[in-house]
Amino acid sequence: MNAFADIIRKWLKGSDDADSKDIAKDRLRLVLVHDRSMLPPETLDALRAELVEVVSRYFEVDRAALSMDVQRTRESWALMVNLPLRRARSAL
Amino acid sequence: MDGRAIVITSGKGGVGKTTVTANLGSVLAQSGCKVCAIDADIGLRNLDVVLGLENRIVYHLVDVIAGRCRLKQALIRDKRNENLYLLPASQSDDKNAVTPEQMRQLCQDLKKEHDYILIDCPAGIEQGFRNAVAGANEAVIVTTPEVSAIRDADRIIGLLHAQQLDTQLIINRLNPELVRRGDMLDQQDVIDILAIELLGIVPEDQGIVISTNKGNPAAFNEEYEASQAFWRIGRRIRGEIVPIPNYSDNGNLWSRIGKKLGDTFRRRAS
Numbered sequence: 426m427n428a429f430a431d432i433i434r435k436w437l438k439g440s441d442d443a444d445s446k447d448i449a450k451d452r453l454r455l456v457l458v459h460d461r462s463m464l465p466p467e468t469l470d471a472l473r474a475e476l477v478e479v480v481s482r483y484f485e486v487d488r489a490a491l492s493m494d495v496q497r498t499r500e501s502w503a504l505m506v507n508l509p510l511r512r513a514r515s516a517l
Numbered sequence: 518m519d520g521r522a523i524v525i526t527s528g529k530g531g532v533g534k535t536t537v538t539a540n541l542g543s544v545l546a547q548s549g550c551k552v553c554a555i556d557a558d559i560g561l562r563n564l565d566v567v568l569g570l571e572n573r574i575v576y577h578l579v580d581v582i583a584g585r586c587r588l589k590q591a592l593i594r595d596k597r598n599e600n601l602y603l604l605p606a607s608q609s610d611d612k613n614a615v616t617p618e619q620m621r622q623l624c625q626d627l628k629k630e631h632d633y634i635l636i637d638c639p640a641g642i643e644q645g646f647r648n649a650v651a652g653a654n655e656a657v658i659v660t661t662p663e664v665s666a667i668r669d670a671d672r673i674i675g676l677l678h679a680q681q682l683d684t685q686l687i688i689n690r691l692n693p694e695l696v697r698r699g700d701m702l703d704q705q706d707v708i709d710i711l712a713i714e715l716l717g718i719v720p721e722d723q724g725i726v727i728s729t730n731k732g733n734p735a736a737f738n739e740e741y742e743a744s745q746a747f748w749r750i751g752r753r754i755r756g757e758i759v760p761i762p763n764y765s766d767n768g769n770l771w772s773r774i775g776k777k778l779g780d781t782f783r784r785r786a787s
Binding site: 433436445446447452453457460461502 | 663664667668671672675678696698699700701702703706709710774777
């Protein structure tokens with residue numbers, strides 16, 4: 426129903442352009458991801474390096490594919506880390 | 518008596534903190550609660566003119582804290598409502614004239630005599646903000662549906678989280694026509710982004726400008742749409758469950774579709 430309402434609204438406006446409020450929302454999301462991390466870039470880099478180091482003790486990992494993000498939900502803040510694994514390190 | 522101390526804050530300036538403070542103060546007082554509104558913007562007093570009480574100021578907040586007068590002497594009773602009091606800011610001192618500990622003590626004293634203490638916070642996140650927040654148990658964040666105001670509101674929410682204050686949001690100056698056209702963030706967009714509980718929405722209303730010109734808060738003039746919004750918010754603060762109108766509703770969608778179709782055919786025909 427929402428998608429339908431969007432189509433109708435665009436038709437009423439007479440253009441296919443994205444609503445300016447959607448542009449605003451996307452821009453805000455990006456800015457806030459950065460603002461919310463609140464840590465200086467050097468600290469974030471250090472955290473990233475240490476995370477990789479710890480996980481690497483147990484798994485072979487794809488360092489370049491690591492992504493890190495601070496997200497907030499209604500109740501909490503969360504550090505979202507996505508680190509693709511190649512395989513577990515076999516015990517010696 | 519053990520009143521509730523609520524700080525009205527925003528981060529960004531000019532989004533309507535003082536207007537919200539004056540109107541909520543008026544609404545709560547009209548409902549029979551005893552209210553004290555504190556102007557915590559030391560050096561840049563404003564709440565007095567919005568309430569139309571600028572000619573009655575003798576003592577101010579810094580006088581009370583410095584012990585130059587008693588608290589009761591500095592409180593100005595509103596001319597329209599005997600339940601509403603203003604504690605004005607000083608014009609001459611700077612923000613460092615007050616410490617957070619002194620603000621805490623002041624709010625503690627006021628809570629004994631009032632149901633609600635509304636603290637009008639200065640813009641920014643510096644000393645003035647820390648002072649204004651120090652004595653509060655709850656926070657109301659005011660934002661307009663614009664990127665700059667929402668970004669700053671998010672900063673403030675982060676800071677208040679750390680203080681463990683119960684925090685709610687008021688979206689001010691929402692323009693329903695722009696929302697319907699898709700050119701203004703609607704309430705759901707703002708809530709999605711800020712992840713915070715919504716206390717209310719105040720639609721953009723010329724009545725606010727007119728009533729501020731006169732120094733007579735819009736809440737005293739119930740025909741204004743913004744005034745009705747403030748009354749609903751006041752009831753929610755007092756614990757009533759009052760629905761929030763949905764301004765993104767395309768109430769007149771069918772009539773707009775009909776008009777558009779008519780326009781299109783007329784253009785084809787000519």
